[in-house]
Amino acid sequence: xxxxxxxxxxxxxxxxxxxxxxxxxxxxxxxxxxxxxxxxxxxxxxxxxxxxxxxxxxxxxxxxxxxxxxxxxxxxxxxxxxxxxxxxxxxxxxxxxxxxxxxxxxxxxxxxxxxxxxxxxxxxxxxxxxxxxxxxxxxxxxxxxxxx
Amino acid sequence: xxxxxxxxxxxxxxxxxxxxxxxxxxxxxxxxxxxxxxxxxxxxxxxxxxxxxxxxxxxxxxxxxxxx
Numbered sequence: 001x002x003x004x005x006x007x008x009x010x011x012x013x014x015x016x017x018x019x020x021x022x023x024x025x026x027x028x029x030x031x032x033x034x035x036x037x038x039x040x041x042x043x044x045x046x047x048x049x050x051x052x053x054x055x056x057x058x059x060x061x062x063x064x065x066x067x068x069x070x071x072x073x074x075x076x077x078x079x080x081x082x083x084x085x086x087x088x089x090x091x092x093x094x095x096x097x098x099x100x101x102x103x104x105x106x107x108x109x110x111x112x113x114x115x116x117x118x119x120x121x122x123x124x125x126x127x128x129x130x131x132x133x134x135x136x137x138x139x140x141x142x143x144x145x146x147x148x
Numbered sequence: 149x150x151x152x153x154x155x156x157x158x159x160x161x162x163x164x165x166x167x168x169x170x171x172x173x174x175x176x177x178x179x180x181x182x183x184x185x186x187x188x189x190x191x192x193x194x195x196x197x198x199x200x201x202x203x204x205x206x207x208x209x210x211x212x213x214x215x216x
Contacts, residue, residue, distance in 0.1 A: 008202055008203065009162065010198060010199060010204045011199035011201065012196050012197070013184070013199070014196050014197070018196075022194050025189070025192050029192055029194070030171070030196070030198075031166065031167075038197060041177075107199070109199050
């Protein structure tokens with residue numbers, strides 16, 4: 001399974017020169033907790049709602065300052081065409097909850113731990129169904145052909 | 149997704165009770181109507197790049213019906 005096929009939510013990106021206030025409003029309007037920061041299509045950083053609070057509001061940074069002042073950079077990203085197991089490994093290594101997804105260096109979307117958990121939960125449910133049926137309803141293996 | 153300028157994109161809520169979101173396509177940065185799109189969020193006037201996922205639906209703007 002490829003990383004790109006696991007993305008469940010739309011990605012939103014802004015330029016580093018846009019203001020902190022703009023970033024906050026866009027997060028609220030778009031219903032997202034993180035924005036990719038791009039310049040000429042290339043991913044240059046990541047800013048989260050947590051960054052706006054801890055690096056901005058808590059330190060008295062003016063809301064008209066560029067959001068680039070608060071973003072994380074360089075940012076760990078993952079290629080959309082890699083196997084999803086690479087994403088599991090990156091989440092384990094970085095401890096983050098979101099991974100920007102790129103193709104040829106260009107941002108294409110955001111992968112979250114929630115996306116992967118939902119998929120894993122669905123696969124576990126598929127595996128559990130026949131086992132649960134056997135435990136609840138008993139073994140329905142067909143009788144041998146030569147039995148009466 | 150293939151959009152035209154003026155189309156509306158609706159992002160469905162991900163949880164029960166979460167409202168839908170919407171934005172207007174004001175520039176198309178991909179080829180032949182493909183993403184990414186520069187969008188404007190509601191009446192805030194704020195703009196961002198948008199990369200539609202499975203939660204996004206496109207509503208085409210009817211230019212003829214709107215006299216454009």
